[in-house]
Amino acid sequence: MSVRERDPLTGHETTGHEWNGITELNTRVPRVIWWAVGITHVWALIYWVLMPAWPLVTTYTRGLLGYDDQERVERQVAAAYAVRTDWTTALATLPAEEVRQDAALMSHVARTAPSLFGDNCAGCHGADAAGGPGFPSLVDNAWLWGGEAEAIMETLRVGINAPHPDSRWAQMPAFGETDILTRPQVRIVVDYVQSLSGLETVATQERLAEGEILFAENCASCHGEDAAGNRDLGAPNLTDDAWVYGGDDAVMFETIHNGRQGWMPAWEGRLTTAERMMLTLYIQDLGEEAGR
Amino acid sequence: MMTRLMATERQGALILSGLVALAGLILAAAGRGDPMGVHGWITLVFAGGVLLIALRALDAPEPTEDRLASYYDDPTKVGILLALFWAVVGMGMGVWVAAQLAWPELRFDAPWSSFGRLRPVHTSGVIFGFGGNALIATSFHVMQRTSRARLAGHLSPWFVLLGFNLFCLVAASGYLMGVTQSKEYAEPEWYADIWLVIVWVVYFVLYMRTLARRNEPHIYVANWYYLAFILVVAMLHIVNNLAVPASFGAAKSYSAFAGVQDAMTQWWYGHNAVAFFLTAGFLGMLYYFLPKRAERPIYSYRLSILSFWGIVFFYIWAGSHHLHYTALPQWVQTLGMTFSVMLLVPSWASAGNALMTLNGAWHKVRDDATLRFMMLAAVFYGLSTFEGSFMAVRAVNSLSHYTDWTVGHVHAGAMGWVALISFGSIYAVVPLLWRKEAMYSWKLVESHFWLALAGTVIYVFAMWNSGITQGLMWRTYTESGTLAYSFTETLVAMRPYYIARVIGGALFLAGAVIGAYNVYMTIRVAGHQAPQIDYPTGSEANEPAVPAAE
Numbered sequence: 001m002s003v004r005e006r007d008p009l010t011g012h013e014t015t016g017h018e019w020n021g022i023t024e025l026n027t028r029v030p031r032v033i034w035w036a037v038g039i040t041h042v043w044a045l046i047y048w049v050l051m052p053a054w055p056l057v058t059t060y061t062r063g064l065l066g067y068d069d070q071e072r073v074e075r076q077v078a079a080a081y082a083v084r085t086d087w088t089t090a091l092a093t094l095p096a097e098e099v100r101q102d103a104a105l106m107s108h109v110a111r112t113a114p115s116l117f118g119d120n121c122a123g124c125h126g127a128d129a130a131g132g133p134g135f136p137s138l139v140d141n142a143w144l145w146g147g148e149a150e151a152i153m154e155t156l157r158v159g160i161n162a163p164h165p166d167s168r169w170a171q172m173p174a175f176g177e178t179d180i181l182t183r184p185q186v187r188i189v190v191d192y193v194q195s196l197s198g199l200e201t202v203a204t205q206e207r208l209a210e211g212e213i214l215f216a217e218n219c220a221s222c223h224g225e226d227a228a229g230n231r232d233l234g235a236p237n238l239t240d241d242a243w244v245y246g247g248d249d250a251v252m253f254e255t256i257h258n259g260r261q262g263w264m265p266a267w268e269g270r271l272t273t274a275e276r277m278m279l280t281l282y283i284q285d286l287g288e289e290a291g292r
Numbered sequence: 293m294m295t296r297l298m299a300t301e302r303q304g305a306l307i308l309s310g311l312v313a314l315a316g317l318i319l320a321a322a323g324r325g326d327p328m329g330v331h332g333w334i335t336l337v338f339a340g341g342v343l344l345i346a347l348r349a350l351d352a353p354e355p356t357e358d359r360l361a362s363y364y365d366d367p368t369k370v371g372i373l374l375a376l377f378w379a380v381v382g383m384g385m386g387v388w389v390a391a392q393l394a395w396p397e398l399r400f401d402a403p404w405s406s407f408g409r410l411r412p413v414h415t416s417g418v419i420f421g422f423g424g425n426a427l428i429a430t431s432f433h434v435m436q437r438t439s440r441a442r443l444a445g446h447l448s449p450w451f452v453l454l455g456f457n458l459f460c461l462v463a464a465s466g467y468l469m470g471v472t473q474s475k476e477y478a479e480p481e482w483y484a485d486i487w488l489v490i491v492w493v494v495y496f497v498l499y500m501r502t503l504a505r506r507n508e509p510h511i512y513v514a515n516w517y518y519l520a521f522i523l524v525v526a527m528l529h530i531v532n533n534l535a536v537p538a539s540f541g542a543a544k545s546y547s548a549f550a551g552v553q554d555a556m557t558q559w560w561y562g563h564n565a566v567a568f569f570l571t572a573g574f575l576g577m578l579y580y581f582l583p584k585r586a587e588r589p590i591y592s593y594r595l596s597i598l599s600f601w602g603i604v605f606f607y608i609w610a611g612s613h614h615l616h617y618t619a620l621p622q623w624v625q626t627l628g629m630t631f632s633v634m635l636l637v638p639s640w641a642s643a644g645n646a647l648m649t650l651n652g653a654w655h656k657v658r659d660d661a662t663l664r665f666m667m668l669a670a671v672f673y674g675l676s677t678f679e680g681s682f683m684a685v686r687a688v689n690s691l692s693h694y695t696d697w698t699v700g701h702v703h704a705g706a707m708g709w710v711a712l713i714s715f716g717s718i719y720a721v722v723p724l725l726w727r728k729e730a731m732y733s734w735k736l737v738e739s740h741f742w743l744a745l746a747g748t749v750i751y752v753f754a755m756w757n758s759g760i761t762q763g764l765m766w767r768t769y770t771e772s773g774t775l776a777y778s779f780t781e782t783l784v785a786m787r788p789y790y791i792a793r794v795i796g797g798a799l800f801l802a803g804a805v806i807g808a809y810n811v812y813m814t815i816r817v818a819g820h821q822a823p824q825i826d827y828p829t830g831s832e833a834n835e836p837a838v839p840a841a842e
Contacts, residue, residue: 033595087772119780
């Protein structure tokens with residue numbers, strides 16, 4: 001039963017069908033819709049003519065503008081490199097002291113290094129480079145391998161315990177696990193090492209004396225007679241209050257009993273020499289600021 | 293409910309659930325020691341539960357009612373309740389993962405509670421669990437009413453509904469165990485995918501058979517959309533999930549596609565899931581419940597035709613706009629972009645058709661929160677389709693892509709459009725289905741409306757801000773031609789918006805919980821009322837003697 005009715009409100013006719021009370025008006029498609037259809041289609045057509053658009057069997061319509069995404073991005077990347085070459089070449093070749101003399105170069109460093117550090121280093125060393133358990137602070141002036149520009153550059157280039165052929169090698173032996181020291185002996189050494197940096201210990205004099213002997217026999221070869229560390233081996237100074245892992249009983253027991261081999265990636269091949277130079281200068285400056 | 297089935301149908305239910313339980317057992321045996329085995333057990337318990345229900349009703353007397361004289365609404369009712377259950381679960385998960393992004397400690401360090409596993413529980417929970425159940429339930433309802441015919445079958449609707457929910461359950465539990473195909477919105481593994489194909493084919497056949505029984509000469513627009521939804525989702529699901537299982541005893545498979553072809557297939561699927569699941573299906577809902585509630589004729593039948601064919605034709609091309617500036621050849625990107633822009637016209641024609649239909653009923657929109665849900669849904673549909681076409685333009689996309697803007701866009705659609713039209717339709721249909729005079733509390737509907745609106749607006753604005761900030765920070769260079777911001781700095785900048793998003797999401801969730809409570813109370817305590825006419829009528833002569841059964 002198809003009964004067309006007129007909707008009193010709009011004056012339009014219905015289509016004459018009804019579904020469970022629902023009817024439809026047969027209103028004409030508003031002109032604005034046809035305009036919109038026209039405009040979007042014409043725009044699409046123009047775009048297809050100008051740009052790569054339709055597949056052919058083995059190729060595609062390339063468009064009158066001859067625009068090619070891949071070419072364009074290669075050009076842009078090349079141009080971006082070109083803009084930077086002047087100062088990045090200088091950074092890659094000049095020694096750090098000379099870079100420091102050059103205000104223009106240093107302003108590039110100041111602009112670039114923070115985000116470089118944030119993207120590559122902050123994940124381990126912390127956003128403020130102050131480190132955390134297992135990851136040394138880079139601003140406390142207590143260096144494992146040295147804080148001179150050359151030393152830092154080398155650390156960054158080859159990494160520590162990293163798969164780089166020239167990697168720095170830091171091995172704190174597992175004295176307990178390899179049975180070089182018994183557990184009580186490890187505890188004695190812990191007490192002794194804590195006393196070196198003025199940490200509170202309740203150990204007796206005899207115990208500390210025993211520790212001193214154990215230290216001289218087992219540890220001094222790397223950490224030094226005076227326990228002030230050895231930068232050739234990356235053995236930390238044990239007399240200061242800067243810790244990579246920590247100075248409290250449990251942590252230090254673990255260090256000496258199970259050993260430690262921190263891992264720092266090698267950045268050669270991942271960051272350019274110029275970038276590593278910027279990071280080196282940046283770390284040094286951060287340390288100086290923190291020291292002040 | 294079982295007593296409304298005939299003895300043969302109850303026996304059929306017994307056999308079917310027995311078969312599914314057996315399949316579960318096989319899965320459990322083959323997948324011992326693998327998450328697939330757990331899925332086997334889940335299937336076994338699920339099907340076993342259904343089997344028990346069937347068994348207990350096996351000796352019930354034959355139904356006395358004249359079945360052809362009423363609509364079959366039991367599956368619809370269960371579907372609506374399931375939709376509400378999944379809404380609360382899925383949105384709850386959403387609030388949790390949003391909170392994890394603001395406060396990572398909420399990850400709690402268990403493998404299952406990591407962001408990567410919970411996120412798909414959220415997305416699948418709301419899209420498939422909530423949206424899918426709402427679509428299936430309303431499609432059963434709308435199809436029967438607009439065809440004036442009872443569902444063609446009494447077993448298959450249950451098979452579709454319960455089978456689909458088994459799929460959802462397997463999907464969600466799989467994510468928690470780390471099972472994924474790594475394809476967004478198509479994460480479930482091969483056996484779950486095969487199961488869904490079976491369920492979906494039954495759905496399609498049921499739909500076509502009911503349509504064939506119709507007592508109306510013409511097919512109403514809502515049914516075009518539901519049909520497009522069922523048909524195209526089947527096609528998308530099958531193609532995108534083509535894969536070779538690594539073994540028949542484990543939840544691991546390898547996609548039939550590789551590299552950029554895989555990416556293109558995935559986003560052809562992904563975008564058309566938006567088109568045919570989240571748009572076409574819900575347009576079906578809109579086209580039925582909005583004019584019904586407003587008691588106004590559809591503004592223009594011709595506009596309906598134009599927008600239906602426009603939407604189904606243009607959407608299919610648009611997927612490649614998810615892969616702008618990637619390894620995908622530029623000509624494919626061009627097609628994706630231009631078709632996305634042309635798609636705007638039929639999309640807006642649909643939204644406009646809905647809003648123009650409300651002419652003459654605006655006083656109802658003002659007074660009736662249920663209709664206002666539908667009105668606002670149409671507005672958000674218009675907004676998010678405009679935004680979508682805009683973001684598909686390559687120049688815009690180069691800023692918006694990979695940022696929270698995309699997330700904001702999705703939620704303008706998912707919360708503002710999909711969820712609002714679903715809630716509106718649920719509020720419209722629940723009193724009718726349960727033969728109640730009205731919802732338990734119109735005030736609660738009203739507060740749900742405002743919570744949903746506030747939640748959506750807060751969420752979307754937060755993500756616009758966050759996304760655009762993020763996109764701009766990524767592309768800001770210093771005078772030296774180097775990047776100005778590290779990635780971490782962008783995260784720090786986004787954090788306030790992440791917190792705002794948690795608040796928006798929590799408001800929206802609160803609305804859904806209120807809605808579920810309101811529906812529960814409606815069923816329990818609202819006053820009884822039989823509707824004037826709600827049964828199939830062939831012709832006047834065929835008027836049934838018994839009114840629609842309770």
